[in-house]
Amino acid sequence: MTNHWNDLQYADALMVIGANPAENHPISFRWISKAIEKGGKLISVDPRYTRTSQMANMYAQLRSGTDIAFIGGMINYALENNQYHNEYVANYTNASWIVEDSYSFEDGMFSGYDEKTRTYDKKKWAFKADAEGNTLKDPTLQHPNCVFQLMKKHYSRYDADTVCGVTGTDKKMYIEICKTFGATGQTGKAGTILYAMGGTQHTVGTQNIRAYAILQLILGNIGIAGGGVNALRGESNVQGSTDFGLLYHNVPGYMDVPTTAEGDLTYEGFLTRITPKAGYKINHPKFFTSMLKSFYGDNATKDNEFGYHYMPKIQAGKNYSFMRIFDAMYRKEIEGMILYGSNPVVGGPNSFKEQAAMGNLKWMVAIDLFETETSTFWQREAGADPASIQTEVIFLPACGSFEKEGTVTNSGRWMQYRWQAIKPKGESRADLEITHMLARRLQELYKNESSPAAKQMQALYWNYGEHDHPDIDLVSRDINGYDWKTKKQVKSFGDLKDDGSTTAGCWIYTGFYPENDNLSKRRDNKDTGMSNFLNWSFAWPANRRVLYNRASADLNGKAWSKERVGIEWDGLKGQWVGNDVPDFVKDKGPQDPTFADPFIMQVGGKGYLFSSGLNEGPFPEHYEPYENPMSNSFSSVQFNPAVQFGEKEMNAKGESDKYPIVATTYRLSEHWQSGVMTRNVPWLAELVNNMFIEISEELAKEKGIKEKDKVVVSTARGEIEAYAMITKRFKPYKLKDKTVHHIGMPWHFGYKGIATGATANRLTPHIGDANSTIPEYKAFLCDVRRA
Amino acid sequence: MEMNVTRRQFLKLSGAVAATLAIVELGFDDKSAKAKSGEFKIATLKPTPTICPYCSVGCGILVYANENDVVYTEGDPDHPINEGTLCSKGTTVRQVYTSEKRITKPMYRAPGSSKWEEVDWDFAFEKVVKNIKETRDKSFIHQEGGVTVNRTDAIAYLGGAALDNEECHLNHKLFRAGLGLSYIEHQARI
Numbered sequence A: 001m002t003n004h005w006n007d008l009q010y011a012d013a014l015m016v017i018g019a020n021p022a023e024n025h026p027i028s029f030r031w032i033s034k035a036i037e038k039g040g041k042l043i044s045v046d047p048r049y050t051r052t053s054q055m056a057n058m059y060a061q062l063r064s065g066t067d068i069a070f071i072g073g074m075i076n077y078a079l080e081n082n083q084y085h086n087e088y089v090a091n092y093t094n095a096s097w098i099v100e101d102s103y104s105f106e107d108g109m110f111s112g113y114d115e116k117t118r119t120y121d122k123k124k125w126a127f128k129a130d131a132e133g134n135t136l137k138d139p140t141l142q143h144p145n146c147v148f149q150l151m152k153k154h155y156s157r158y159d160a161d162t163v164c165g166v167t168g169t170d171k172k173m174y175i176e177i178c179k180t181f182g183a184t185g186q187t188g189k190a191g192t193i194l195y196a197m198g199g200t201q202h203t204v205g206t207q208n209i210r211a212y213a214i215l216q217l218i219l220g221n222i223g224i225a226g227g228g229v230n231a232l233r234g235e236s237n238v239q240g241s242t243d244f245g246l247l248y249h250n251v252p253g254y255m256d257v258p259t260t261a262e263g264d265l266t267y268e269g270f271l272t273r274i275t276p277k278a279g280y281k282i283n284h285p286k287f288f289t290s291m292l293k294s295f296y297g298d299n300a301t302k303d304n305e306f307g308y309h310y311m312p313k314i315q316a317g318k319n320y321s322f323m324r325i326f327d328a329m330y331r332k333e334i335e336g337m338i339l340y341g342s343n344p345v346v347g348g349p350n351s352f353k354e355q356a357a358m359g360n361l362k363w364m365v366a367i368d369l370f371e372t373e374t375s376t377f378w379q380r381e382a383g384a385d386p387a388s389i390q391t392e393v394i395f396l397p398a399c400g401s402f403e404k405e406g407t408v409t410n411s412g413r414w415m416q417y418r419w420q421a422i423k424p425k426g427e428s429r430a431d432l433e434i435t436h437m438l439a440r441r442l443q444e445l446y447k448n449e450s451s452p453a454a455k456q457m458q459a460l461y462w463n464y465g466e467h468d469h470p471d472i473d474l475v476s477r478d479i480n481g482y483d484w485k486t487k488k489q490v491k492s493f494g495d496l497k498d499d500g501s502t503t504a505g506c507w508i509y510t511g512f513y514p515e516n517d518n519l520s521k522r523r524d525n526k527d528t529g530m531s532n533f534l535n536w537s538f539a540w541p542a543n544r545r546v547l548y549n550r551a552s553a554d555l556n557g558k559a560w561s562k563e564r565v566g567i568e569w570d571g572l573k574g575q576w577v578g579n580d581v582p583d584f585v586k587d588k589g590p591q592d593p594t595f596a597d598p599f600i601m602q603v604g605g606k607g608y609l610f611s612s613g614l615n616e617g618p619f620p621e622h623y624e625p626y627e628n629p630m631s632n633s634f635s636s637v638q639f640n641p642a643v644q645f646g647e648k649e650m651n652a653k654g655e656s657d658k659y660p661i662v663a664t665t666y667r668l669s670e671h672w673q674s675g676v677m678t679r680n681v682p683w684l685a686e687l688v689n690n691m692f693i694e695i696s697e698e699l700a701k702e703k704g705i706k707e708k709d710k711v712v713v714s715t716a717r718g719e720i721e722a723y724a725m726i727t728k729r730f731k732p733y734k735l736k737d738k739t740v741h742h743i744g745m746p747w748h749f750g751y752k753g754i755a756t757g758a759t760a761n762r763l764t765p766h767i768g769d770a771n772s773t774i775p776e777y778k779a780f781l782c783d784v785r786r787a
Numbered sequence B: 001m002e003m004n005v006t007r008r009q010f011l012k013l014s015g016a017v018a019a020t021l022a023i024v025e026l027g028f029d030d031k032s033a034k035a036k037s038g039e040f041k042i043a044t045l046k047p048t049p050t051i052c053p054y055c056s057v058g059c060g061i062l063v064y065a066n067e068n069d070v071v072y073t074e075g076d077p078d079h080p081i082n083e084g085t086l087c088s089k090g091t092t093v094r095q096v097y098t099s100e101k102r103i104t105k106p107m108y109r110a111p112g113s114s115k116w117e118e119v120d121w122d123f124a125f126e127k128v129v130k131n132i133k134e135t136r137d138k139s140f141i142h143q144e145g146g147v148t149v150n151r152t153d154a155i156a157y158l159g160g161a162a163l164d165n166e167e168c169h170l171n172h173k174l175f176r177a178g179l180g181l182s183y184i185e186h187q188a189r190i
């Protein structure tokens, strides 16, 4: 989230698209309700009429996988009807920047495409610069090749008729929504966009989110209270686990991992690659070096490039993401798998195939509170023949969240402490302890060896106590970072150095433990202004509650609205003051030429309406999902041209003649993710104890299905059986030249636990987004019949 | 720093207790609860603040536990986001502890076997580190095309979204910086 939960109350309009907070983030709805009480308009955009839709002022039915069409049309409407925030767009975004003539867009394709590799040459989308390298600009926004005009042209194709023919939305309602949300473009108004996995789990997922961001930038909604682009994260610490680099392509703090690319041969070359020429990320060398120092301690010295070569280098250009792990497992390239609270047999796409691939493992370690479908993939209940599966499985019992202590980071980036209320149940242990014990034992085993593999483990600086129970305070201090010599805590990431004199396990958190107080433990709930609660816990970065808050003030540093003061320039004091920690240099005043550059992380300090960062183009463009019921109305390019395919055997594809119905998955209030922590909880298991398929009255009638009948849903991947739940919440979609049915189902079920049921992900395709490789769980084709 | 739930807050809580439960209709008698509140089992227990382990709203919860059991849990009235309220999941968090389905001993499944065996931690750890070391040593790539790469592609790591930050940090440190895994992924990808 750019903003945070309590901040939602300040919105004049809230568009929820690809999320369902009333059911999946129920308590967040208190703040949405508060906004509504104050006259805010709630807009719900969803394939299904959810409980969020029920609470909304406006509801738009949207066929799964058509967000870019929907938002593209809203961008078009705002530009055509002058709803956009002119001053913000001209000054705080890159609207005025001029793009090279090599950029073009024609019939769904941007310039620079290579069909063989399915990639673009992004250099074709560069900005025009003068001889000194300064970007050329046209402040009047009239130049035909300036970002503003290119954007206008691009989205002029997204007229309401074409959009609604693709999304299946009622046109009158669509225009009403465009008007209402577009009205937040007025100076002083705020609109927020809330999204979740309904936005990201598509082959165009990242571009969906970029489309939301572009809309918010042109309406001047980023950086202000009640605004922002807000990801409603699904798990209590999925924010933190991402911050801490538990993805193949990142180390902590969103820095790249070293690769085999030629430039990465030396630490200096690597730093040159990951450090942009301008923007706050010019400090990457300080953050990376401090991280290496935290990893390797005394074994990270200037002479050995701070231990850079101990870090694994992945193959340049190779994708090691979730689905590719199972591809590799299928090819028998992976021998062992370690799972910490992870259950891919229920949660992974095309999960029956993923489960089958696990049979190729030599060993598996599963760490969890309960038996999972994954840790028992070899059992008869799983449909397996145990005798034929040679995988050795070790299950380590983990304890629950209040049987240990530590922090989690919520969607609003608040890092909150959880104290220990009771000792771990039975012989279970904290994951922290399990990892610590593993590290100690492995270091012991490697102690007297001299292989390169041993040296890497020996180099690791593991200083969390000489006992099997780790000292968590030492871990916290390590995350924050300290001066290597004096061991004094570093106060902010501004103090980190690139010479090996400081450490920082995760630089974006530096400052949460500045001296002897761990600020994530703070419990002062006094509202310090605009519900930012600056003394409650700690928010990364630097305890900042609303990101990009410089943009909450106008060109002179005055708040756009007195009702929404983020930070303001105080000429007398010579500094930024207000209700939040400035996301800006504290004493940078009007005399500074970059005073009006609010997006400090970006090169040039502006919000990027046009960006060459993503793989399929500088503007989001609608392509149909991998499995789709109609041809693309916006171009002759049916499918995202930058999506990469994985192992063919893992990825069967269905066509609409055989599978005419659109399907999506969703979550329920009473269950959570793959169900391990809810289907094993008696009350929750009782509240929702069966798997079901939600279908419309119209489809039920067509197929002769009655409420609670057993139905079979089939896709190119397989079939599942579950109870039919017939509702008015799904309606047939009237698209351009046909009507299609749409169904939905929860994905929480599996064969273990108290409440059991068929696993929805046996049906979902094994294909992912062109940038993030998130699987396309949310839009696929199926057929339905009575069992 | 001490966590501080003051006596005042604590008293304020006893009133909120009944309301929370009544909402979810779990068979709690609101009136008699209030009448007996002076004798509540939790009256002698000190609440421990925690954060809900389910979704990312990050609601505050108070846990009342004695040495051997979690007696009661409820929404933390001092928490600025939930102000004492909880959804169905947060409300039932006590059962994450009490559920009979909890696994409390390490378990081992031998290759080809059709059942688990309960084992002790030493046995389990020995198996785990032996497997990691054997696979890693066999598959470790020191150099590739003249570049020092120090990695293994034969072990996959999954998980983290339900772990604490401190755990994520140590896991990243051990599995990437120490063991050289390339396949490190978790729920954020899916």
Ligand code: SF4
Binding pocket: A024, A025, A026, A027, A028, B052, B053, B054, B055, B056, B057, B058, B059, B082, B085, B086, B087, B088, B089, B090, B091
């Ligand atoms: S109580 Fe409900 S809304 Fe609050 S964090 Fe837990 S799951 Fe989310």
